[in-house]
Amino acid sequence: VTAKNHASLESLLELVPQTATKFITKNLPAAPVGSRGTFGGTLVAQSLLASLYTVPTNFVPTSLRCYFINGGDPTNMITYQVEKLRDGRNFIHRQIRAYQHNKLIFQSMILFSNQRNSNDAHDSLHHL
């Protein structure tokens, strides 16, 4: 099951880098009939994926804040633009904005912490 989910999520959420901080979805955004949340979940997950392209592998997400600003259009690709707010030794901040037709539809801010410097289990995703 894990392997199957792995493959599916990978391909469903796949992003195509345009620049070091700009990414476009490979697939049209999923928008199931009757489900208000899946599209929102897709936006959050893809903004996290986009930000991970810009963060060293020893940093893991600690907290995330996002706004659903305008409804998405299921017939168009989404562009994610990552802004590097801060790069510290222990913490990294990223802001990600999602656009369709140059219109801002979603924004997230993600805080990453350096798991090598972590003395407790906080945000330790390394055993996954």
Next chain:
Amino acid sequence: VTAKNHASLESLLELVPQTATKFITKNLPAAPVGSRGTFGGTLVAQSLLASLYTVPTNFVPTSLRCYFINGGDPTNMITYQVEKLRDGRNFIHRQIRAYQHNKLIFQSMILFSNQRNSNDAHDSLHHL
């Protein structure tokens, strides 16, 4: 493409209600090798789905805040517990906690607004 994504995301993220506010994942959490973010994205998306079970259909997510508290275990199901923080005419607050082995691994707080009372396009996902 949309139809395919629809089916896949639906099935990948599917939750099984245990009570009106408690849900368990149907599949093991996806944890792709080399990808630190997918599992985090899964947690956020499933916490949003769980909360939507407890919110009327005319409310849409406005903002979301979450903490990645402990690393997840890809070999066990995740339980999502929804707490109803507030039910107003225009705003609904939900807190969702995700557990594995009775250990808190993730927490989110989601604010929903009533799109019927909305005069602008804010959070209007109804045309999806």
